[in-house]
Amino acid sequence: MTLAPENKTKKAKKLSMKARYEALTRGLDWEPSYVEKDEMFPHLDYEGIKIHDWAAWEDPFRLTIDAYCKYQAEKDKRLYAVLDGFAQGQGHLGLTDASYLNAMKIFIQGVTPLEYGAHRHFAYLARHFAGPGPRFAALCQSIDEIRHMQTEIHTLSNYNKYYSGFHNWPEEYDRVWYLSVPKSFFEDALSCGPFEFLIAVGFSFEYLLTNLLFVPFMSGSSFNGDLPTMTFGFSAQSDESRHMTLGLEAIKFLLEQDEANVPIVQGWIDKWFWRSYRVTALVAQMLDYMLPRKVMSWKESFELYFEEQMLGGLFEDLAFYGITPPRHVEDAIKEKEILSHQVYWTLYQFSFAAAFTTSAPSDEHMDWLSQAYPDTFDTHYRPLWEKEKKNIEAGGRHFAPGLPQLCQVCQVPMLFTEPGDATTFAQRESEFEGEIYHTCSNGCQWIFEREPEKYRQAWLPVHQIYQGNCGGPTVPEVLEWYGLQDGDAGEYIGSRDHRNWQAWQGEAAADTATPDETKAGA
Amino acid sequence: MQEQTTADDPQTKGVRDVGVVIQESENNRPVIEAIEADNPGCSVMHSPGLVRITAPGRIVITQETVEEKLGREWETHEFQMAIVSYFGNIQEWDDDEIVIAWDH
Amino acid sequence: MQYELKTQVIEPQRQTFTHIAKRYGDKPASRYIEGSIDVQPKEHFQYRPTWDPTREIYDDSYSVFRLTDAYSYLDPRQYYYAPYVTARSGHHEAFATSLEYIEARGLLERLPDGWRSVLAELVLPLRHLESAGQLILCGMARFGWGATVTQSAAYSAFDRVGNAQVLSRVGIALGGGTTDLLAEAKEHWLHDAPLQGLRRMAEETIVETDWGLALLRLDAVDRLVYDLLYQHLDDEAVVSGAPAYSLVAQHMASWFADNRRWIDALYTAWREDPELGATNAALLAEHGAAAVDTALEVVTPFAARIDELLGGSSAVDRITTTAAEVRAAHTGAAA
Numbered sequence: 001m002t003l004a005p006e007n008k009t010k011k012a013k014k015l016s017m018k019a020r021y022e023a024l025t026r027g028l029d030w031e032p033s034y035v036e037k038d039e040m041f042p043h044l045d046y047e048g049i050k051i052h053d054w055a056a057w058e059d060p061f062r063l064t065i066d067a068y069c070k071y072q073a074e075k076d077k078r079l080y081a082v083l084d085g086f087a088q089g090q091g092h093l094g095l096t097d098a099s100y101l102n103a104m105k106i107f108i109q110g111v112t113p114l115e116y117g118a119h120r121h122f123a124y125l126a127r128h129f130a131g132p133g134p135r136f137a138a139l140c141q142s143i144d145e146i147r148h149m150q151t152e153i154h155t156l157s158n159y160n161k162y163y164s165g166f167h168n169w170p171e172e173y174d175r176v177w178y179l180s181v182p183k184s185f186f187e188d189a190l191s192c193g194p195f196e197f198l199i200a201v202g203f204s205f206e207y208l209l210t211n212l213l214f215v216p217f218m219s220g221s222s223f224n225g226d227l228p229t230m231t232f233g234f235s236a237q238s239d240e241s242r243h244m245t246l247g248l249e250a251i252k253f254l255l256e257q258d259e260a261n262v263p264i265v266q267g268w269i270d271k272w273f274w275r276s277y278r279v280t281a282l283v284a285q286m287l288d289y290m291l292p293r294k295v296m297s298w299k300e301s302f303e304l305y306f307e308e309q310m311l312g313g314l315f316e317d318l319a320f321y322g323i324t325p326p327r328h329v330e331d332a333i334k335e336k337e338i339l340s341h342q343v344y345w346t347l348y349q350f351s352f353a354a355a356f357t358t359s360a361p362s363d364e365h366m367d368w369l370s371q372a373y374p375d376t377f378d379t380h381y382r383p384l385w386e387k388e389k390k391n392i393e394a395g396g397r398h399f400a401p402g403l404p405q406l407c408q409v410c411q412v413p414m415l416f417t418e419p420g421d422a423t424t425f426a427q428r429e430s431e432f433e434g435e436i437y438h439t440c441s442n443g444c445q446w447i448f449e450r451e452p453e454k455y456r457q458a459w460l461p462v463h464q465i466y467q468g469n470c471g472g473p474t475v476p477e478v479l480e481w482y483g484l485q486d487g488d489a490g491e492y493i494g495s496r497d498h499r500n501w502q503a504w505q506g507e508a509a510a511d512t513a514t515p516d517e518t519k520a521g522a
Numbered sequence: 523m524q525e526q527t528t529a530d531d532p533q534t535k536g537v538r539d540v541g542v543v544i545q546e547s548e549n550n551r552p553v554i555e556a557i558e559a560d561n562p563g564c565s566v567m568h569s570p571g572l573v574r575i576t577a578p579g580r581i582v583i584t585q586e587t588v589e590e591k592l593g594r595e596w597e598t599h600e601f602q603m604a605i606v607s608y609f610g611n612i613q614e615w616d617d618d619e620i621v622i623a624w625d626h
Numbered sequence: 627m628q629y630e631l632k633t634q635v636i637e638p639q640r641q642t643f644t645h646i647a648k649r650y651g652d653k654p655a656s657r658y659i660e661g662s663i664d665v666q667p668k669e670h671f672q673y674r675p676t677w678d679p680t681r682e683i684y685d686d687s688y689s690v691f692r693l694t695d696a697y698s699y700l701d702p703r704q705y706y707y708a709p710y711v712t713a714r715s716g717h718h719e720a721f722a723t724s725l726e727y728i729e730a731r732g733l734l735e736r737l738p739d740g741w742r743s744v745l746a747e748l749v750l751p752l753r754h755l756e757s758a759g760q761l762i763l764c765g766m767a768r769f770g771w772g773a774t775v776t777q778s779a780a781y782s783a784f785d786r787v788g789n790a791q792v793l794s795r796v797g798i799a800l801g802g803g804t805t806d807l808l809a810e811a812k813e814h815w816l817h818d819a820p821l822q823g824l825r826r827m828a829e830e831t832i833v834e835t836d837w838g839l840a841l842l843r844l845d846a847v848d849r850l851v852y853d854l855l856y857q858h859l860d861d862e863a864v865v866s867g868a869p870a871y872s873l874v875a876q877h878m879a880s881w882f883a884d885n886r887r888w889i890d891a892l893y894t895a896w897r898e899d900p901e902l903g904a905t906n907a908a909l910l911a912e913h914g915a916a917a918v919d920t921a922l923e924v925v926t927p928f929a930a931r932i933d934e935l936l937g938g939s940s941a942v943d944r945i946t947t948t949a950a951e952v953r954a955a956h957t958g959a960a961a
Binding site for chain 1 (some may be wrong): 672712714764
């Protein structure tokens with residue numbers, strides 16, 4: 001297919017892209033006279049945001065339906081051709097190692113359902129905003145999100161046929177402890193008013209942190225022989241650039257409409273930066289621990305995609321409106337040296353109750369971590385793993401005995417340390433109506449205390465287990481309620497995936513504890 | 523794992539970088555070449571599967587240059603097939619050019 | 627080594643996801659099924675919505691129409707995103723080809739006066755009705771229960787924007803490359819008597835919070851309007867020298883036929899639900915009939931104006947007949 005423009009050389013009187021877009025998308029609204037306008041758009045006042053002129057919304061992409069369908073159809077044609085070819089050629093055997101797929105298991109369990117949630121709630125914006133410009137942009141995003149959900153499912157469906165941990169993702173999202181991190185994050189956004197949702201997801205998630213979340217991840221796929229994931233990732237990202245634009249346009253629009261919007265928006269940026277950042281903890285450990293062939297460290301991507309591009313670029317721009325960098329950003333910067341290590345160490349110990357497997361890092365892997373984290377890894381984390389190596393040699397791979405306490409807000413286990421002090425665990429307490437609630441950090445405590453009546457509603461998986469709402473009081477009963485099968489959880493070495501992988505690879509790859517560095521690659 | 527070419531540091535005199543990330547593929551190579559040609563001060567960084575182009579203050583993608591490099595007609599909407607991400611603000615997306623820049 | 631691997635037979639551990647296998651057995655499933663079934667979260671919602679604290683984030687009480695199993699409704703077109711946009715890409719390309727032909731032959735300029743007035747006064751203003759359809763279906767995409775329903779609704783909402791753009795492009799062409807007629811069409815929509823019933827219905831349906839009832843009402847009006855404009859008048863156009871009209875109508879008619887398939891399948895799923903079928907059938911009879919009666923009332927002045935402009939096109943007769951058929955389908959009575 002060539003994508004040449006239609007009859008470009010003919011007709012001098014053709015409308016310009018801008019004029020054509022406006023003619024086709026604007027002016028469809030009218031002032032209702034048979035019902036009240038407030039009745040038609042009832043959710044626009046309660047958050048305190050003031051909009052004076054919806055027509056001031058700019059959509060720089062100027063996509064009309066015919067162009068949208070043409071390019072999206074072409075993108076999908078290319079993507080599905082890659083998926084089909086990969087499946088037919090047993091492409092999964094060319095991965096660096098089966099352990100790589102643990103990252104993708106977390107992806108389908110924890111990220112794919114968010115895409116569905118985004119489909120639903122961008123449809124809400126497409127229904128409830130009083131301007132046709134933002135409504136159309138939101139509707140495009142609503143169906144784009146269906147695309148992302150489905151291309152993820154269709155990409156990972158082929159791995160599901162051969163590997164553990166992929167098979168029961170929707171139920172796991174609703175039930176399993178670590179998946180309440182992304183679930184509570186997104187449902188927090190879904191339960192907000194339309195403008196806060198726009199800042200939460202459209203801006204904070206889709207603009208502020210999207211590059212940090214997805215770009216290194218997709219490069220990781222490419223580096224580890226996962227051509228389908230790389231292809232869906234890049235293909236989805238091309239839509240994402242439209243979504244980023246929506247997010248950025250959204251924030252500028254709100255800030256320009258009324259000065260009274262500025263402090264409200266600032267509060268949302270403060271909240272949603274930290275809320276989104278906590279979800280990236282799962283990505284941090286994937287990058288540093290789950291990719292057999294490393295692309296870049298969490299610290300490196302945080303510096304490039306967040307500190308340089310966002311703090312150094314975006315927030316300078318927003319300063320014009322009186323917006324300052326998010327509250328608690330200093331804590332996040334301090335954490336970049338330790339985040340992935342602390343999170344993975346926790347997941348390692350609790351993976352007996354997860355739908356992925358973990359394994360201790362090899363010596364080579366640890367050397368890479370020492371290089372990437374010269375100030376922290378050898379001091380704080382190598383000793384843990386050296387000790388664990390002795391446990392393993394003695395036949396006693398360590399699993400935690402109980403279940404972790406979860407933060408009331410982000411629902412990550414309470415594993416974080418005080419800012420700037422990697423040895424003292426952070427624990428914050430807040431009282432609300434006679435009850436004590438625990439949070440993991442200054443950021444989460446601040447968020448809790450802003451809206452305690454919201455966060456006390458949280459469905460905390462570990463509390464629920466103790467209350468007997470999760471299949472029964474014993475670990476096997478809970479795991480059955482999670483729908484886990486043999487091979488989904490625990491240690492990777494000796495797991496079903498590991499044994500199959502060795503058999504499929506034959507003798508050449510027998511020693512997969514240290515993944516073969518010469519395979520796959522970009 | 524990353525190599526950087528055209529390496530002067532643009533973070534000088536308070537001009538902030540903008541950037542665009544493009545999937546590295548046969549189809550996109552002429553687009554990347556066009557951006558390099560139209561933005562003389564840009565830096566190009568390669569990482570697996572990706573090309574990241576940054577420049578101080580502003581990046582422009584012009585239809586004319588892309589068409590020249592590509593040897594066929596190209597409408598600016600097609601850039602959506604190539605772009606993976608960007609930072610900055612898309613100030614213009616017209617028939618003849620796309621401009622990424624910070625507003626303030 | 628890679629060469630050897632390709633000849634190796636590797637037995638899959640499973641053919642599909644657990645939730646799909648529970649419904650259909652462990653066998654390969656289509657991309658529509660894997661991409662749609664059970665993907666909506668359904669339990670342990672964390673927080674109540676601030677915009678409606680009486681409900682959950684997803685809640686099946688947003689319509690009186692419910693299904694025991696949300697996924698007993700499947701889109702007969704099996705549209706997941708890729709086939710959906712591919713189909714629509716073809717649709718819009720075909721329309722563009724027709725419009726190019728119409729413009730190259732100057733067919734709009736050669737329309738008989740009555741037909742030109744029908745287009746400018748009555749058809750172009752319906753881009754606003756499409757815009758209402760967009761809002762109504764977006765509400766359904768948000769408040770429906772189950773991913774097969776919300777997916778169909780979102781695509782249909784997107785289609786309404788496409789329809790509005792098709793009508794707008796006809797308007798731009800008819801206006802000689804300007805947007806003048808679109809501006810006039812809005813005035814017609816706001817003020818002309820034959821359109822006020824439709825506009826009232828549109829506004830009242832937008833504010834209906836029960837997405838099932840809203841869909842029934844939108845569908846009732848669509849069935850009268852689309853049949854009248856793009857089937858009945860298409861025939862009339864062919865015999866009365868208005869080929870431009872016919873060339874446009876065919877695209878609207880083909881979209882409408884495609885769109886009705888998912889709606890009919892949803893009605894069928896409601897009616898055939900093992901537990902709620904009888905309740906749903908009674909609700910369909912009651913609200914379906916009321917929706918058709920309202921639709922006939924609001925479309926009648928619109929049809930009468932067509933008859934006036936074309937000098938007798940039996941438009942009113944046509945919608946009266948269609949309304950009786952649709953009513954009978956809802957109530958289960960013979961037409």
